[in-house]
Amino acid sequence: MNRVINDPEKVVEDMVRGIVAAHPEMALDSANPRVIGVATKKPEGSVGLVTGGGSGHEPAFLGYVGPGLLDAVAVGEIFSSPTAKSFLDAFKAADRGAGVACLYGNYAGDNMNVKMAVKMAAAQGIAVKTVVANDDVASAPKTEREKRRGVAGEIVMWKCGGARAALGGSLDEVIATAQKAIDATRSVGIGLSACTIPAAGKANFHIADGEMEVGIGHHGEHGVQVTKTVSSRDMAKMMLDIILPDFPLAKGDEVSVLVSGLGATPLMEQYIFYADVAEQLEAAGAVVAFRFVGNLFTSLEMNGITLTLTRLDDELKACLAHPCSSIGLKVLA
Amino acid sequence: MNRVINDPEKVVEDMVRGIVAAHPEMALDSANPRVIGVATKKPEGSVGLVTGGGSGHEPAFLGYVGPGLLDAVAVGEIFSSPTAKSFLDAFKAADRGAGVACLYGNYAGDNMNVKMAVKMAAAQGIAVKTVVANDDVASAPKTEREKRRGVAGEIVMWKCGGARAALGGSLDEVIATAQKAIDATRSVGIGLSACTIPAAGKANFHIADGEMEVGIGHHGEHGVQVTKTVSSRDMAKMMLDIILPDFPLAKGDEVSVLVSGLGATPLMEQYIFYADVAEQLEAAGAVVAFRFVGNLFTSLEMNGITLTLTRLDDELKACLAHPCSSIGLKVLA
Incomplete structure (x- = not known):
């Protein structure tokens, strides 16, 4: 397989450099080169949205940062969970005083690191609630839905949660909408x-x-x-x-x-x-x-x-139609 | 190579079916299943924009139909020019009384079929002017620029020509802007x-x-x-x-x-x-x-x-910043 890369050990670092160079509306966290967020913060008092996951799934995950979508993304190495520290730093970058909804996919590493990061955030006074995507039907039987992986359905979860946050929803409301979206x-x-x-x-x-x-x-x-x-x-x-x-x-x-x-x-x-x-x-x-x-x-x-x-339902339709802008998805007003 | 297709001889037909099904804002020409245009016509009296080319380059060419971009696209078989009839039908679909700018790439088949279609259109009272993209530097030396192929630079040509048309430019003005864009x-x-x-x-x-x-x-x-x-x-x-x-x-x-x-x-x-x-x-x-x-x-x-x-220059910058919406390119207002 011929590739367009420099150092195979540094593809994530080099990609992040390109993402930030190509999209001035996105910015690297000043303290953590594995957290990407929006360069201009959204209105104070609105709920922050975070996800994270392994690299190699582009435009997921970092390509869904933007107005009407996510605020910050924790970036993992290829096919590997981001660290708990990166999730925590993403929570900090996304928090605007109204709490943070962490909407992520059901993988062992992500589950573990998100749980740790949520505890660390709580100790620092940041309220984080989570929704775990498990839309991949083939990964476990219906009776064990909690074992199913999160895949492209996460985009629908982010889109609906992001719209709800942009429309002024509280943390509980954003979580409820994101949960409803992934359940459906x-x-x-x-x-x-x-x-x-x-x-x-x-x-x-x-x-x-x-x-x-x-x-x-x-x-x-x-x-x-x-x-x-x-x-x-x-x-x-x-x-x-x-x-x-x-x-x-x-x-x-x-x-x-x-x-x-x-x-x-x-x-x-x-x-x-x-x-x-x-x-x-x-x-x-x-x-x-x-x-x-x-x-x-x-x-x-x-x-x-x-x-x-x-x-x-009517709520999810309104959320999908709500304007958003990102690398992976743009919905025009 | 494993593929997601039905009949290998009908991939273009099947793709066009999917494009129209997935994008209600795009429509197949009622008389020619190899012409795709915008479902809702743009304002009467504005210049129509057309391109065409072989399939297999998606989102080019048909993915650049939309507001601020192209009005109609003649669709060829894989890597083959559309017919002169398809170019003509695309001109008819795009014409709103102010003439049509056909902005296409420099390939022998496309050149021949566009020339024939322009003559047929003139006989039917539709004024068509053309710009031929030749941005591919490696395809011929500088002294033989007229032999160079058109490649991804066509997107810049369509974007700038489309913006000029949306801003109310005459046919000559749209052609001048598109020509300037590809020359640059x-x-x-x-x-x-x-x-x-x-x-x-x-x-x-x-x-x-x-x-x-x-x-x-x-x-x-x-x-x-x-x-x-x-x-x-x-x-x-x-x-x-x-x-x-x-x-x-x-x-x-x-x-x-x-x-x-x-x-x-x-x-x-x-x-x-x-x-x-x-x-x-x-x-x-x-x-x-x-x-x-x-x-x-x-x-x-x-x-x-x-x-x-x-x-x-200032004009091309204004054109690139102008809003547009299509499968391949969306620029938000």
Whole structure:
């Protein structure tokens, strides 16, 4: 795998340098080079929003900092949780006196470090409440939802929580909206090729040409099955067959559909897949009210596609329509 | 190469279906399924903007339709020019009585079909004027600029022409601004892996692991040299060493920097590369006033990176800052 990097051990450092250079509206924390936030603080007294996670999923996580979205992001090494200290520093950067909502994904390292950081923040007088995303249906059965990973559904959680904060919601209100958003969200992914951590130099998992892994995680975590590759239409059907039994849709239910490429998937293919998903959802009686297509939550140069569905109510629709601006997502007023 | 497609012969048709399904603000021409335009016409009496080109470069070309940008796009098969009929139908869709600016890239097929379409349009009373992008420095020497290909610099041309049209410019004024924008723009690309047209099933060019092709075109056209891979920093230097002799920058010159991944290049690497380019430009005394980083002009799943520089004056700065909305580019008011 040829790459556009300098030192394989410093890809995160070099990326952060590029992000800040390319986006003057974003700024590195003066004390911690693994925390990125908004350069201009939002209004005093509004709730701060924080997330964090391993690098390699760009534009997640740091690409969702901006007006109507997150305030600060703790940046981990590739596919590794940020430190507790970085989460704490992100809380400090995001706090404007109204407390901080930490909206993050369900991974062991992140859970541990966020918990430690929340305690450290409390000792410093900063109130932090959390929502843990667990939208990845294929990662554990319905009866063990607390074991499921957080994946691209986190974007919906950030978008809705961010809108609620921008609309003046209290910490409890922002947490309630973010929790509602992720509770109404399910995701599943199909992997078509593996990816390689630059410093490791070779992939720690493998997908053969002509095969695909259904339900794969963003770091090669095993899914529900390995099969021969099928058409986009059949991928859409397999993915809906995994999501819908877990998350039945009634006729007329309004949904948001988020399709993300995993890194190397051409945008052309993402739109082909979107058309197949929308057609099958509409045939099932659902109404697609919001659509997001693109490389929104990736895994380096992995090939594959993910599908995220959210069942909407009036509050979530208003939150998704609320303006926001960031690298990964812009919604115009 | 595993893919998310249905019929390899129908990828363009299926993609267009997805684009229109995912973006209600875009619409297929009722008479020609290879023309995409804005669903809601812009104000009567404003100049229409059209481009067209082969598919496989998404979000180019159809992803730059929208307010402040293009009105209609003629869609070709993968890496093939749209037909003259499609260009003509795009002109008709874009015309609002003030004429049409066709801003496209310098390829033999596109040149031929645009010329035919302009004649057909004239016979139907539609005035069309053209600007041909030729920003790819490595594709011909400076003395034969008319032979150079159009690449990602077309985005700058569309953005500036689109802003001028939105600001009420006449056809001659829109053409003058678009021509000025592309005259002030130079691009060069480095390829790190090839791509495969789905219907062909295998690549028509090859880049070995550990090697890169400097100055490569978007369809595998040969560049200036094949070398061993180098660091991002050295890629930036090699690319600036190609652009700057052609396009000298004086100390204090303001520039726009556009970095695009070619399809499979992780966003992380695009930002690493951006940081290296910005650092070297600033060391040379240039002032980076606008920056665009992302998969903005691609070649299916090709790995690699392109760099586009534009020397700015007050008019071009105002045009780049003007609001626009599209799949590929959103600039907020």
